Amino acid sequence: MNRIITISREFGSGGREVGKRLADALHCAYYDSEIEASIAQNLDLDEGYIARSLESGAFTNIPLHFGRTIASSYLYKQQVDILVEKRKVLREIAAASDCVIVGRAADVILADQHPLKLFVYADLAHKLARCARYEETSSASSPKALEKEIKQVDARRAKYHGMFSPVKWGDRANYHLCINTTGLEIKQLIPHIAGYAGAWFAMNGRQP
């Protein structure tokens, strides 16, 4: 069984940076938007569309009793296809090699692969500052709008996660290590998180 690390994260906490740097430190594959690209290719759909669907909460907005119009029925089928394909892609990724996967409810979708599950979070001021620094992550025009966006993104992630598991997104009981990045430079933490991950896998019977 490969060594799989899943990273769930609050928007703006630097979870993606943790994932990227951790994958570098452990010399393993890193998956983030590559997952949407792969699904798009397999289903012959637009990558941006997939990205907006996954984690955007689009799925959860389809009413249970839809089926009234051909359009909504088609949309529903297409989104189910995306979910099925996503599960397939995640399983292929997990089977291929050691890896770090950011988001995508991989923690619960790959539960039977016993991943090391990390949760990355920070206080609001830190997340606002980080989002402001990396402008491309947000389209918000003011700190107030940004705060609203952060809460909305996290709420959508929680809702999306809830489609796959009754386990609550962000509940520490669901993770092996919860890392508060407030005021910290992620780069400096990585050797220790990587070391922790190595020890964790060794104790769970998976050597590098």
Next chain:
Amino acid sequence: MNRIITISREFGSGGREVGKRLADALHCAYYDSEIEASIAQNLDLDEGYIARSLESGAFTNIPLHFGRTIASSYLYKQQVDILVEKRKVLREIAAASDCVIVGRAADVILADQHPLKLFVYADLAHKLARCARYEETSSASSPKALEKEIKQVDARRAKYHGMFSPVKWGDRANYHLCINTTGLEIKQLIPHIAGYAGAWFAMNGRQP
């Protein structure tokens, strides 16, 4: 400012072991029941009595409108004295040297000392197994009774913590690192937690 690590923990998760080993690894002082011993000496009270009062929830059982009997009034005064003394002892400890403090709501009582705040937890099966292995930690006669005891101890800790701060005990937002010890040998984690702590303090302006 000294480097202070506070450890909050679920009963049976091994938080005390994390604290002891971490203090060893970092070559710093470790405080646990020493705190009760010091208060007992200063107030000329029995150490066991102090221990039962602190974290036992005894304080929180004193009704707000007591004052009916001399006995309850005396008890109240004595328990307030213990709380005052406890705060004094914790501040002395924090001022004396780098240290690890387990429990005692030190995370919130010493908030102005900016401690590194860890939370140690585990799933119920792991906590039951750990308690059964270290019999002295519990007086429960069956797994069912032990489960009840675990929940009661944690509930008392949460209640006691709530006396000092509106911050919720166990809420990850209040901690810098939350460590799930389920299925792990704590000894193997310590070098990485110690490394993480070192990096955290360095980024917060405190070198060893």
